[in-house]
Amino acid sequence: MNNHEIDYRIHGEEMQCVEIELDPNESVISEPGSFMMMTDGIQMETMFGDGNEKGLMGKLFSAGKRLLTGENLFMTAYTNISSQKRQVSFAAPYSGKIIPLDLSQLGGRVICQKDSFLCAAKGVSVGIEFQKKLGTGLFGGEGFIMQKLEGDGMSFVHSGGHVIEKQLQPGEILKIDTGCIVAFTKEVDYDIQFVGGIKNSIFGGEGLFFAQLRGPGTVWIQTLPISRLAARILQFGTGKKGEEGSVLGKLGNLLDGDGF
Secondary structure, three states: OOOOOOEEEEEOOOEOEEEEEEOOOOEEEEOOOOEEEEOOOEEEEEEEOOOOOOHHHHHHHHHHHHHHOOOOOEEEEEEEOOOOOEEEEEEOOOOEOEEEEEHHHOOOEEEEOOOOEEEEEOOOEEEEEEOOOHHHHHHOHHHOEEEEEEOOOEEEEEOOOOEEEEEEOOOOEEEEOHHHEEEEEOOOEEEEEEOOOHHHHHHOOOOOEEEEEEOOEEEEEEOOOHHHHHHHHHHHHHOOOOOOOOHHHHHHHHHOOOOO
């Protein structure tokens, strides 16, 4: 299937939305819950998967893959059924940046975190990407099961906090927290490495493993993964940090990395 050629505009700074402009008969697909608004003349259609599956077995296989990534079994297609240009907008679910990815300029495939996909031109395939290496599979955490976006159309993913785009040269290595990865191009080699050192493992507070990305390729990095933010909110909402005015309370805060 040929990808629909869509125009877009991103609005906002930290709480962004993307406005897609559709020509007559053009369509865009999105995850449920990302819709914000649309002009008259656009038809919504809930469909099984991304709409690219052929036959019953193809649909069932796609459903199984989407269940593994924790995504909804259904997606929504928005089609301009009028004779004029129309607009539909999608909003990111939390504070951060929306990243436009032109798959035709990125080798036709991008690997992204399983919860980062926002919307794409109809015809883009939204699938699953298993990391094949044993260490990655056992210890990859957030980075073990990822999504892959394939095609030659526009896709949009969102990050938490600020986003940094890095161009890795051949053989260049970047070590990164698995949750901070938003996406990377298909040429990038992805693996999981042990932090090493007993003090780092016990007292480092950063986990026992990190991701290792080897170039060449492009990597998009987020400064505030939603999992990290949610864990900190849960910690403060359900746990006790100690009495604010006590010596033990201050010592506890220091051990937690929060200072005095």
